[in-house]
Amino acid sequence: QKEVEQDPGPLSVPEGAIVSLNCTYSNSAFQYxxxxxxxxxxxxxxxxxxxxxxxxxxxxxxxxxxxxxxYISLFIRDSQPSDSATYxxxxxxxxxxxLTFGTGTRLxxxx
Amino acid sequence: xxxxxxxxxxEVTEMxxxxxxxxxxxxxHNSLFWYRQTMMRGLELLIYFNNNVPIDDSGMPEDRxxxxxxxxxxxxxxxxxxxxxxxxxxxxxSSPFGGxxxxxxxxxxxx
Numbered sequence: 001q002k003e004v005e006q007d008p009g010p011l012s013v014p015e016g017a018i019v020s021l022n023c024t025y026s027n028s029a030f031q032y033x034x035x036x037x038x039x040x041x042x043x044x045x046x047x048x049x050x051x052x053x054x055x056x057x058x059x060x061x062x063x064x065x066x067x068x069x070x071y072i073s074l075f076i077r078d079s080q081p082s083d084s085a086t087y088x089x090x091x092x093x094x095x096x097x098x099l100t101f102g103t104g105t106r107l108x109x110x111x
Numbered sequence: 112x113x114x115x116x117x118x119x120x121x122e123v124t125e126m127x128x129x130x131x132x133x134x135x136x137x138x139x140h141n142s143l144f145w146y147r148q149t150m151m152r153g154l155e156l157l158i159y160f161n162n163n164v165p166i167d168d169s170g171m172p173e174d175r176x177x178x179x180x181x182x183x184x185x186x187x188x189x190x191x192x193x194x195x196x197x198x199x200x201x202x203x204x205s206s207p208f209g210g211x212x213x214x215x216x217x218x219x220x221x222x
Binding site: 036 | 144167202211215
């Protein structure tokens with residue numbers, strides 16, 4: 001079993017929809033949780049970075065962490081075609097440690 | 112402020128040849144990561160350095176791969192001899208404490 005599980009999709013939604021992207025993990029030592037966005041033929045870029053359980057909001061994006069269930073989510077409100085990309089969750093145990101990535105979910109927002 | 116810089120951006124070579132990938136970190140970052148990304152396996156961590164010291168190289172596939180960090184701002188990943196199964200996109204990332212900043216990647220094709 002992988003340490004981090006993520007549905008690869010693809011996920012196709014109409015413009016304006018609310019998108020929910022999720023990851024589950026098995027290592028209870030993970031403390032820091034991130035979401036990366038990767039456009040085609042580009043490197044991943046950091047989107048959201050959270051530490052504690054609960055919600056963190058940044059514009060149209062909300063990251064949610066539930067450590068008791070070992071489950072994290074990224075919500076995108078009012079989705080736009082420019083949000084079409086692969087979204088990768090990532091997590092680490094400490095600030096100087098390596099990231100463990102999910103396999104990524106490919107999102108397509110259609111007009 | 113320039114981001115992580117990788118060179119070359121594209122490399123096509125023949126099986127058996129030596130390949131050297133280069134990475135320049137963001138100034139002030141003290142952690143350096145090398146990743147490989149393929150459709151089949153997703154994003155895999157190969158090796159990471161903290162303050163120029165290799166911390167974890169358990170992801171390096173075999174002895175054909177080697178990585179160096181001769182100074183705080185520069186790293187190389189060498190494959191010798193290269194094989195077709197090494198074809199992938201190789202990313203370098205740097206961070207000050209976590210939440211890595213990725214370079215644009217080197218797209219390697221070994222024929």
